[in-house]
Amino acid sequence: MPAIRLQVFLARAGLCSRRGGEALISAGRVTLNGVVAALGDKADHAGGDVVAVDGQLVETDDAEGGGGSSDRPITYLLHKPAGVISTMRDTHGRPTVADMLPPSPRVFPIGRLDKETTGLILATADGPLAHALTHPSLGVEKEYVLRLANPLPQAARRALARGVALGDGLTAPAKVADVADGIDPCLVSLTIHEGRNRQIRRMCAALGLDLCSLARVRIGPLSDPFLRPGSFRTLTDNEYDALRQKGFTA
Structure with missing residues (x-):
């Protein structure tokens, strides 16, 4: 429905x-995609919008399953803000991605972003998909935007593209590109396909780069520049199929 x-x-x-x-x-x-709604807001369940009242999902007869097919496990795309932990619970009482999601159906994050890194993260009830997307041999790309205190030196750019020596070995070559046609020389796009702990922060530290902020903007074929921090939405059928194809054929 529209x-x-x-x-x-x-x-x-x-x-x-x-x-x-x-x-x-x-x-x-009432929340719309995890954000408190306002009068005048509109929802399209078939397009992936998720509506909840008092934390409980609201379903309509023509939109079962939160915008996707009812015969596949639910998968959400979230925009994690800074200060949020990428787990479903935290023993220290810190905010987690679970606080952004409805209590059911039960899902779990695919991979992690550290506490201060912002941007896209997936949460799913699809165990095989999660395993496929995080398996190191498949090399699913993740793109990040880095804000540096100073423009990226050419020597550091070449080092990132070759691989950076870390304590757990040499990183795979990264794709390095300017953001917004290089208008802001302190903004850099970095695409990697490994999933080491705090990898980009460690790469920057090893090269002496002063990293001010870090945001993930793409996971494989998925991106959404209009998804607000602290909000989420259900993947569309096309997005889910593209993600599965990437995860199982990469």
């Missing part, structure tokens, strides 16, 4: 009347 106002969406789900839906939204009890 995008419709949230109060209409809630009414079609049989949860309340349209006026009752407006009251729920005004009270801050």
Whole structure:
């Protein structure tokens, strides 16, 4: 179905009347893709939007499964903010990606971003997909945008492209590119296909680069520049199929 106002969406789900839906939204009890909704917001379940009331997913008769096929495990794309841990629970009580997601269905993150790194991360109920995407032999690409304190020296650019010697061995060659046609020389795109712990931060430290911020902007074929920090959405069928193809054929 096309995008419709949230109060209409809630009414079609049989949860309340349209006026009752407006009251729920005004009270801050409705979230759209993990972010508290406002009157005037619209949702398209078939397009991957996820609506919840008091933390419980809302389904409609024509949009079972949160925007994808009901015969496949749910997979979310999240935009992790800084300060959030990439696990479903934390023994120290710190915020985790679980706080961004509805309580059901049960999912788990694919890979991790360190606490201060922002950007895209996947959470899924699909165990084989998670295994395929994290297996080192498949080399699924992850693209990051780095903000450096100073422009990237040519010597460091060449070193990143060749591989950087770390304590656990030489890294695989990375793809290095300027961001926004080089307008800001302190912004650099770096694409890797390994998954070592804090790899990019360690590479920068080894080369004497002052890294100010780090954000993951692409996982394999998936990117979404419009996904806001702290929000999430369900993968579309096409995205899910592309991800599975990448994970099982890379």
